[in-house]
Amino acid sequence: SKRFRTTLRDIGDVDEAISFYERALQITPKSHSQLFIALNGLGTGNTMKFWVLSETHLLDQGIEWHRKAAAVRPEPCISRALALYGLGWALVNRYEITNQRNYLDDSILYQREVLGILSTRNPTRIPSLNNISTTYRLLFEKTGEMDFLQQSINSLKEAISLLPSQHPQLSAIFHNLGTSLKEVFPHSGRPEDLEAAIETLIHARDLRPEPHLLRHTTLDSLATAYQLKFEQSGLLEHLDDAVALHRDARRLYLEYNGKDNHGYLHNLANAVYTRFRRSDRQEDLLESISLYRVTLSSVPKSHYSRPASLNNLAYALRSHFRRTGNVENLNNSIELLQETLQLTEETVVNDDSSSQAQKHPARVLALNNLGNVILMRFEIERNTDEVNKAIQWHRAAVTLTREMWYSERATFLNDLACALRTRYGCSFCEKDIREAFTLHHESLSLIGQNHPETSKISSDLAKSL
Template sequence: MCFEQSGDLDDLNQSVLRKEAAVALTPNGHPDKPSLLNSLGESLFSRFEQLGDLDDLNQSVLRSEAATALTPDGHPDKPSWLNSLGMSLLKRFRQLGDLADLNQSVLRLEAAIALTPDGHPAKPSLLNNLGSSLLGCFERLGDLDDLNQSVSRLEASVALTPDGHSAKPSRLNNLGNSLLSRFVRLGDLDDLNQSILRKEAAVALTPDGHPKKPSLLNNLGNSLLSRFERLGELDDLNQSVLRKEAAVALTPDGHPDKPTWLNNLGESLLSRFVRLGDLDDLNQSILRKEAAVAFTSDSHPDKPTWLNNLGASLLRRFEQLGDLDDLNQSVLRIEAAVALTPDGHPDKLSSGNNLGISLLRRFERLGDLNDLNQSVLRFEAAVALTPDGHPDKPSLLNNLGNSLSSRFEQLGNLDDLNQSVLRKEAAVALTPNGHPDKPLLLNNLGSSLFRRFVQFGDLDDLNQSILRFEAAVTLTPDGHPVKTLWLYNLGNSLLSRFEQLHDPEDSQQLLLHYTSAACSKTGPASVRFQAATNWAKHAHIHQPSSVLHAYTTAIDILPELAWLGLSITDRHYHLSQAGQVVRDAASTSIAVHNYQKAVEWLDQGRSVIWGQLLNLRTPVDELRKKHSGLADQLVTVSTLLESAGTRSNAVAIDTKPQSLQSIANQAHAFVLERDHILKQIREQPGFERFLLPKPISELSLAAKIGPVVIINTSEYGCDALILQPGLADEVIHVPLSDFTIHKAQSLAESLASVVENPGRTDRFTGCREGDMAPDEIFSVILSELWVKIVQPVLNGIATKTPGFMVKPKLLA
């Protein structure tokens, strides 16, 4: 039985041995010698495909070259020998990356077709093989004519191959691969759908156990992944993972294609992590890609690709978990990819770009200027290597602009800022309308223009910044998570112009944009909170009727900001600014005599902010103790919404961008899912008020044994709010008209100075070092507090509560 039927390697080894013996026993000049050499070359080729021994492939090329050389033109078998040689050369190119092998492969296959008349039974095979070689030329050199010719040849091959023919599946698969490449290059969805149809047919026509089945499953998985990236259909992504898992499972360790299947499975798992947020998918993606790298020699032409892809997954995990080792490993892997990729190879762009992104992230984490400078150099090199008209040129220009902007922030070199603007302007100009990345590029250009306005004060930069932000907002569909950030940035630029020109129209527009950003359902909590805060500050003067709405929005976001979606570092940063927002909100509520709401807000702020600062158990921790599944689901979907709306300003060049509307639809689905999870949580006993402020009726219980006094300090006024025993809904308000927030800050600084540095100059009293003893300073502080806070509070309680006795003591 032959190897093709049995799949038994022993049959293949015996075939090679017998054919080698036949060649050795046949003298040169014998008419059968070319046929025997060609047959031996084909068996060696088959053994290479199974075992990956490069010597078998080299020997296959040598035997096929000998068969061709010994066969005169016009001999009926000459096309067959040329075909075998062409396929061996193509395979060697894919293993070693030598462009000469690829060019010779195309020449041999074209010669084989030219020598074969139409109607000849070998014609479909020859067309198929030439189409595959032309696809290799396109992948290496990027010439679109090679790709179109590849599709044309492969379509002809499939059309000429009858149903039921054993080669039909592989030819359908090859056509599907070329159609996929043309979709990636030109974006025609029909090419992608036709690619999937061809590959599905190839899989269906191939029986289980066939040695080509894993390859067909892997290739179908690639096309399904591309359609998911274009349309966002989760079923395509899940099917991609399933097909690639099957390809890996069906391929034995040591098989030369196993690293490819592992890498590709890792890519689909990474995409599913990005879509669903399941950390296990991300971890499995890294494991599969690490295995692909480990199983591949440094001399293999795909090694740089596997390293680059592994680095991208490690960077993603760093951005998710913040583990610095992942970031360092990402840099190391991508540096190795760049080092192993020859100059002029098209993959050099992707690895150079990804290395620039990883280095920029490490600079942002550690502050090492060498990382930032290297990031700029990598992006500059990638831009220089990319011709105008190349689809990746805008992304590379944008990323270079981001690094230059970061370097300006560090070193203040104005040329970096100007170059940042120029690069981002070029990125926008080169990006066609309708491209999913256009709004991001416009927003990034707007940011650099705004930064230049801040530096030089040129109003034209500010106006241009506003125009770019407006365009980004207009091009982004409602519900898209990043639209919240675009609206916030537009609001900030309009605020700056209002401060310059005092145009009431700018005031109205900035309030509109801040409101839209703050009230977004799909935007990240961090951006919504900042937008609500800015809305409230501006509305105090220019739209008082909306101030309470603004603060209500900000306070409602606080629990999400503190307990869901953000890293610990980001959480502490945003909460460090939240305390004053809460106090200002309470002051605004007091101003309209809604004292109960002010108390509820102050308690909410206290529980959120101090709970984080003191690392106390959070409501999510309590939920996890009793309902861990619900807690995990809530954190996952919240993290997805936060990360989707605060996406990196850098643009990857090795993935097809998802359509804006599909991302908006996906974010809307996340919001519905989160609302459903919250509803389920609040149906559980003891969690009815989960992430909601405690009502005043519950807070009043704290005053069972005596009054509870809450002091609030704000730039809008200082007040005391008092809860009384037995009065569940009544809150006493005492204005502290002689006290200010500045006085509070001054007293606090004075007290801290005495405690930390006894004997040094007191900022509050103005005394020189040694003029006042610490006890004397304490006495002054306590006297101030008595006169301006304690005494008014006691008097207020006495006025509102008949029979309450105030017995003042002299504070010494």
């Protein structure tokens, strides 16, 4: 497995290692001191095989073997630290599939225990600090709690303090530090925070020249930083930089792995679609639609990110309809959004077969988008039932914004108001136009005069007078 870890290509190497550990497990007595090696080796082997094949059952097997390895080393020791190190990171991988926070919480507990065992002189402490930093950042992204982000940054700074300037692990540390610093900017609004993130990621990129195996990860993170810079500055050159970096990240991953990474595809598609909305170039719209379709073909139906990909393709098809007038684009958009709603039902089944309520953030966007698209179809077909459906979807979206996407509530309220105004134009029901007028005012009360949506909402209000 050491050879596989170095090349990250030949699945035959890891299969050979798994087979070796399975044979060792069969002939090793349960009380033998070498039992740990076979158990932990199976955990590592199955997890690494999952990284290549993306088959969830392999990850689950890896987690189970790591748990068994840790169980035969209950006292604090290096062997237990190695088992918990593998277990903690496998649980992070599990979270990335399910988006269930308990995997992150459990991972943090195990990783803290690892750091409690390893001294500052132990070489495994550095990757352990790197891993726990990533886990803290994911917790921040999940919860929005800045304390988690600060702990992520602190862990990386400790790792840097322990490494000499030419150490090979520095590129990974600087990559994660830049990625964590990038998360600070949307909360602080300080341009210097974004510049610090970009500077750190550029340093990480320079430490990972081609053909470095992980250069693509840094390029992708740097690209998203430039997208943030575009949103701050409005300069198209920053968005062009982001698109170019996303393309490079996708190219490198594809060259090395022989397949696309759905995350890189999705990020590239988003950047190209954003550029279309700014430049109105037809080729960008068509490319973004193509990229979103390829993304969907590479994302399993059970994957947490699939609803977002469906949503974004639906948006792009709606834009294509506006340019071409082809109703087929609207119908395809509606089908995609309906699939999104099916995939984001509130009840989910946990690993232990219990169920719990969980609201997917893509659901509220799909509800609002579905209302808008159905209303657009009404303008063509003039079927009054369509307006009623649109209002129903918009009301559901507005209700959900009390719990998530509150920052978009003003837009969703305004969209509901527009739907009610449209129905008033058919039925002349005074109740509809009065409610629309109230909702427009509520929308404006939620945003400032300099908000990018202020002009549109004010214009819609004027139409409702």
